[in-house]
Amino acid sequence: NAGVTQTPKFRVLKTGQSMTLLCAQDMNHEYMYWYRQDPGMGLRLIHYSVGEGTTAKGEVPDGYNVSRLKKQNFLLGLESAAPSQTSVYFCAALDPAPTDTQYFGPGTRLTVL
Amino acid sequence: GDSVTQMEGPVTLSEEAFLTINCTYTATGYPSLFWYVQYPGEGLQLLLKATKADDKGSNKGFEATYRKETTSFHLEKGSVQVSDSAVYFCALRAYSGYSTLTFGKGTMLLVSP
Numbered sequence: 058n059a060g061v062t063q064t065p066k067f068r069v070l071k072t073g074q075s076m077t078l079l080c081a082q083d084m085n086h087e088y089m090y091w092y093r094q095d096p097g098m099g100l101r102l103i104h105y106s107v108g109e110g111t112t113a114k115g116e117v118p119d120g121y122n123v124s125r126l127k128k129q130n131f132l133l134g135l136e137s138a139a140p141s142q143t144s145v146y147f148c149a150a151l152d153p154a155p156t157d158t159q160y161f162g163p164g165t166r167l168t169v170l
Numbered sequence: 171g172d173s174v175t176q177m178e179g180p181v182t183l184s185e186e187a188f189l190t191i192n193c194t195y196t197a198t199g200y201p202s203l204f205w206y207v208q209y210p211g212e213g214l215q216l217l218l219k220a221t222k223a224d225d226k227g228s229n230k231g232f233e234a235t236y237r238k239e240t241t242s243f244h245l246e247k248g249s250v251q252v253s254d255s256a257v258y259f260c261a262l263r264a265y266s267g268y269s270t271l272t273f274g275k276g277t278m279l280l281v282s283p
Contacts, residue, residue, distance in 0.1 A: 088269055090270070098275060099259065099273045099274055099275035099276050100214070100259065100273040101273075102271075105270060115270065147213055147214070149213075149214075151269050156216075157202065157219065157263070157269070158216045158219075159206075159214075159216070159271060160215075161214045161215065162213050163213050164213055
């Protein structure tokens with residue numbers, strides 16, 4: 058039982074390049090989330106999904122797209138990377154009841170040059 | 171909108187000292203409150219939670235009491251250890267139907283032997 062895994066762990070991009078971050082969970086949870094973590098800013102929600110085939114915008118969605126084609130996977134895409142997207146990205150899956158706990162992946166450190 | 175305010179860090183303590191990390195919130199209705207902890211190089215994990223006024227959450231020697239009258243959820247531990255060194259995040263979940271969390275900016279705790 059791996060919980061939540063993220064691929065890749067590290068990535069360096071040049072401005073304008075595109076990439077996709079993969080989040081996978083083996084807990085069969087409906088709700089999944091993408092956050093970014095920046096120094097002094099805490100965690101900010103980018104997009105989330107309440108089930109297969111659904112997505113919704115969070116606090117900072119601009120420049121990102123997401124897809125939830127399969128329940129266990131939640132993909133975060135950057136179509137044209139910018140230096141402002143340099144960050145650590147975390148995925149999470151929610152167990153709503155009885156624990157009401159978000160389970161986080163280990164993170165992806167992305168640098169955009 | 172909803173918001174969470176935490177004391178700024180780093181908080182530097184000697185082993186066996188008493189810890190308090192302040193957290194206050196702004197939200198409509200009756201939110202659930204959480205403390206998450208992030209150890210170096212890892213994702214966040216739930217430390218404790220409280221779902222209604224006067225509830226006390228506790229785990230691993232940490233405690234926090236949901237105080238609606240002061241809109242606070244301060245984290246305390248009677249005797250910290252070096253292994254408690256981490257970043258601590260206070261968070262709230264307002265009843266929105268989709269269980270999104272609003273995080274504070276995090277407080278780094280450094281415990282020296």
